[in-house]
Amino acid sequence: MTIHDLVEQHSATLQDAIRANSTREFFAHWPEPPSGKIYGETANADGEAAFKKQLNTSFEGLLQRGATAQVGEEESPWGFSLGVTYRFTPVQTLIEQATNAQRSWQELTARERAAVLIEALERASKRFFEIGYATMHTTGQGFVMAFQSSGPHGFDRALESVALGVTAQETFASNVQWSKPMGKSAVTISKHYRMIPKGVNLVIGCTTFPVWNTTPGMFAGLVTGNSVIVKPHPKAVLPIAIVVAELQHVLQTVGLDPHVVQLAVDSSQKPLTTELLEHPAVRIVDYTGGPTFGAVVQSVAQQTGKIAFTETAGVNCVILDSADNLDAILDNLAFSLCLYSGQMCTAPQNIFIPKQGMMVGGSPVAAAEVKARLIERIDALVNNEKAGPGLLGTIQNPATLSRVDEARALGLPQLRDSGSVVHAGFDGARSASPLVLEATSNQSDIYEREWFGPIAFVIETETFVDAVDRAARSARMHGALSTLVYTTNDGNATLAEEAMVAAGAPIAFNFDSFVWVNQSAAFSDFHGTGANPAGTASFADLQFLTSRFNVVGVRKQAVA
C-alpha cells in the first residue's frame, strides 16, 4: 500500500466531503445508526467483547516510543473502574519525536496527507462499536449516543477538517511560470509556493466528548502538515487512544513516521498539560474544557504568540413566544434538556417566557400552563423505561452531581426536582434527571452563570423583546453555543435573529421534530462561532484551517 494508492482510493470520499463543505447540504460519510445491518450483525457483540478484553490490561495499540511509566485512572460513570493503563511519555520525548516526524509529513501534498488521514479514519471506523463502548464507559453517555458522537459524528467532523484543509491549501497554485511583459519581451520567474506548518499542534481533550471535540483540531492540524500531540483528559483516554493507534499504524504502513501523531496520557496527580502548553515547539493549541483552564490556555498562547482555538463554556438560552403545536415544541425542548443529562456545551439552560404566556395556534396559553406542560414532557421522557435511561445517560463527573445539589440549595421554586435514574444492569451508575428551577428575571447573577449538567432555569420576562435583550446580553458577556427560539411571528423572529447574530451566537427556530438544538451536523452546522466568549474555535470555518500554516514563496530567475 502506497500513499499514491490511498490518494486514488479515497478521492471520491474527499471530493464528496469538499462538495458538502461548500454546499452545506446533508452529508454523512459514516451512517449514524449503530445497526448490524450496516456495520455487520456481530459488530456490536464484537465491539463490546473487544472493549471488555481491554479492561484491566495495558493498552498496547500505540507505536510511539519513549514511554517511562504506565498510568491510567478511567472510571465508568456506569459504576466500575476500567483498569486500563497507558504508557506515559515525557514531554521532551513527545516534542522531539513530533518535531522529527513533522519533517517528512510536511513535505507531502495536502491531498496525500488527506488520503493517509482518511485511510486511518476508515480503518478506525471498523472499531466504531468498541469506541462506542469505550465512550459510554468514560463519558457516561448512553450507548447509542456514545456510538454516534465518537463514531460517525466525530469521524465526520474529522473528515470535514480534512476536506476543508485541502480546500484551504489548494486556494493558490503551488507553482507558476510568472511572465511579466516588458515592451516587446518579457521577464519570466519560476515561482513555487511552499506551505509550511506552524509547528507542533497540541490538542487538549475533555471528558464528555473525547473524540467529537478532539478530531476537528487534531485532523485540522494534521492535514495542514503539523505534527499533533493529543492530550486526552486522564478520565477519558480509551476512545481517542483507539483512533490515534489506528492512525499511527497507517502512517507506519505507508512508510511515514508514526510519531506524526502521539498520545500524551497523563494522570490527575502528574498532569502534562501546562508543560506541553508552555513548550516553545508547540505553536498551535486546541482546547475543549472548562473556562478556568481555558483562560490559562488563552493567556499562555497570547504571551507566546501561539495560535489557540478554544471551546469552553456558554450559557444557552431558549425563548418561548408562539407555536402552532405546543406539545411538539415542548417535546423537542424536553429532549434537548434530557439528552446526556445536560452535559453538552450546546444544551439549553435558560428558558425565557414572556409573563403573558405564549400564543399557540392563535390562542393565548398562560405561562404557568406552558411550564407545567414542559415539565410533563420532561417527565414523560425521564419515566419512559425503554428510551429514558439511554437518553439521559449517566453523570460523568461527581462535581456535576454536587452542582445539582448546589442549584437545589439556591432556594428557588422548583418546577421539577432532579432524581436518580434506574439503569438496569448498572447498579452503581451515577445519574441525575433534570432539575428545573424558576428564577425571576432580575436574578441574572444566578442564571447567567453556566450550570453545567441537568440544571435549567425558567425565567418570566416582561415581553419577548425583554427576553431577546437578556439572551443577547448573556451571549455577549458569557458566551453561547446555541440559542433556540419558538415563534410564529416573523417580526419577532427577525428581531431575535438580528440580536443574536449581532451577539455572535448561533440561533435556531421552531425545532419540533428530529433535529435538536444541542446537535450540530458536520459539513453543515458550524459548531461554535468564534465570535463570543464561549470560545475562539468554529468547527470548521476557514480560520480553523488557515491559521495552522503559512505560505513561503521561492522565486527563481528563469533561464532565457
Added chain:
Amino acid sequence: MTIHDLVEQHSATLQDAIRANSTREFFAHWPEPPSGKIYGETANADGEAAFKKQLNTSFEGLLQRGATAQVGEEESPWGFSLGVTYRFTPVQTLIEQATNAQRSWQELTARERAAVLIEALERASKRFFEIGYATMHTTGQGFVMAFQSSGPHGFDRALESVALGVTAQETFASNVQWSKPMGKSAVTISKHYRMIPKGVNLVIGCTTFPVWNTTPGMFAGLVTGNSVIVKPHPKAVLPIAIVVAELQHVLQTVGLDPHVVQLAVDSSQKPLTTELLEHPAVRIVDYTGGPTFGAVVQSVAQQTGKIAFTETAGVNCVILDSADNLDAILDNLAFSLCLYSGQMCTAPQNIFIPKQGMMVGGSPVAAAEVKARLIERIDALVNNEKAGPGLLGTIQNPATLSRVDEARALGLPQLRDSGSVVHAGFDGARSASPLVLEATSNQSDIYEREWFGPIAFVIETETFVDAVDRAARSARMHGALSTLVYTTNDGNATLAEEAMVAAGAPIAFNFDSFVWVNQSAAFSDFHGTGANPAGTASFADLQFLTSRFNVVGVRKQAVA
C-alpha cells in the same frame, strides 16, 4: 448609480483578480508606466497641478463629520513643507461613526462590497499622478517609484485583498435547505450562514509606503464587512487621504454611510494611535512600522483578544556563491541596494560571500574582486545623472541620515562611503547614497540589527553552508522579508531553499534582470510570510482575510 450597477460593471475585473490570485500568474489591473499614452497626455501635468494646488490649504475631500481641529505637519524630503492641514476627529467620534456605518455595510454581500470598493479604486486611479506627487513629497521616493508604489502597485494590492475576500466569503454557500433522510421520510431545516465582521478595523500606516502598505489591510477589512479607520503617519497623510476621500464619495453616491471608512489624522504632539488601539470597539489592527511600536501593537492585541497583522522589520540577507554573468547579477543587486536608498523593508542589508570568492562561468573570482565590482555597479547607478537621482530618491526621515552616521562611526572598513545626491531643482533635498561596510562574520551583534536605510554590510564567511546557516538563523531570530541567493549549483540552491523556508523566510534565486528582490508583485508574490519575526501579516494569504470575520448559523425548522 446603484450597487447593482457596480456589481455588473466590475464583475470582469473581480473575476480576473480572483483568477490571478488562484493561478498566481502575472496580472496587473492598472498599468505601471506613468505614461501619457496610457493615462492621458495631460495626466502628469494635471496631477502635479492638483498636488500643488493642495499645498498650504486645508484638505477638503473627506465627507466625515465630527472634526474639532485642524492638524498637519507633512514635510517633503525634497525640501519644503507641504502646509496641508486635515480635520482632526476625536477617537470617540471616529468609533461611534464607524460602528454606526458598519451596520448597513455588513448586510451587503461580499460581491456587493467588492463592487463598491473596486469602483472607488477606479475613481481614485484617475488621480494616480496627484497621488504620485503626494507620495513623492511625503516619502521621498523618486516620482516614478512614487507613482507606481502608491498608484498601480498599491491599488493592485487593494484589488488582491478584495478578490481574496470574495473567495474566502464564498467558500461556503450562504443558504441551504438541509434535508436529512430519516428512514422513509426526511427532516428539513432551512439554514442561513451569516458572515459577521469582527468589528472596527484600525489600519496604522507608515511614512515610507503610505498607500502600498495601507491598502492590503484596509481593503481586506472592508471587503469582509468591517468599518475601517485609517490612521496614517502624520508625516505621510496626503496620498492615502485622497484614496479615503474617493471611497467616501462612492459610498455616499450609492446611498451608504461614508463613515464605513474614515481617516484619523493626528499629530506627533497628540498622537491618537494608542487610544485607537486600546479602544474596545477596535477588533482588528493592521500595522506597518517600526518594531518598537509593533511590539506594543502585538501586546495590546494579545491582552485584549484583538486580531493584529503586523509588518515591522527584518534583516534581509544576500548570499553570493556562483553565477554565469557576474556583472548582470551585481547590476541587479546594486539596483536593489540603491532603490529608494534602502528604505524598503525588503531591501538587502547583509551580503554574505564565502572567503574563497565566487565561481563565475566555471572560474574562480576572488572575494575582493567581487566586492570591488559590486561597488563599481553601485557607483555606476549613483553617478548616472539621468537615472540615479530618481532611483535613489531622498531620505524620508532625518533619523535615517543619523543612522548612516552611526554606521559610519562603527569603524568598520568602508567599501563605499555614503554621500549626498544632487537632485536638480530640489536644493533642500535630504539624500544619502549607499554606505557599504565590511564586517567579519563574528560581528553578528552589529549586522544582525536592522540598519534601515542606505546601509549594507559585506561579510565573508567560511563557506556557502556557513552563510546559509547565518542567514537562516538571522531570519529565525530577527525576521526577514526577503532573501536573495546567487548560485548556479543545484545542490547549494536546494540547501539554501530548505534552510530559509524552514526559517519562514521567502527566498529568490539568481535575479539578474528587471525583477528585484525588494519588489513583490500583487496576485503572485506573498509579501511577508507571517512565519518569522518580521511580522504576522502576509499580503495576502487566506489568514489575512479569514481572520476578519466569523460565520454565524441561523437554522429554521422547515414547514412540512
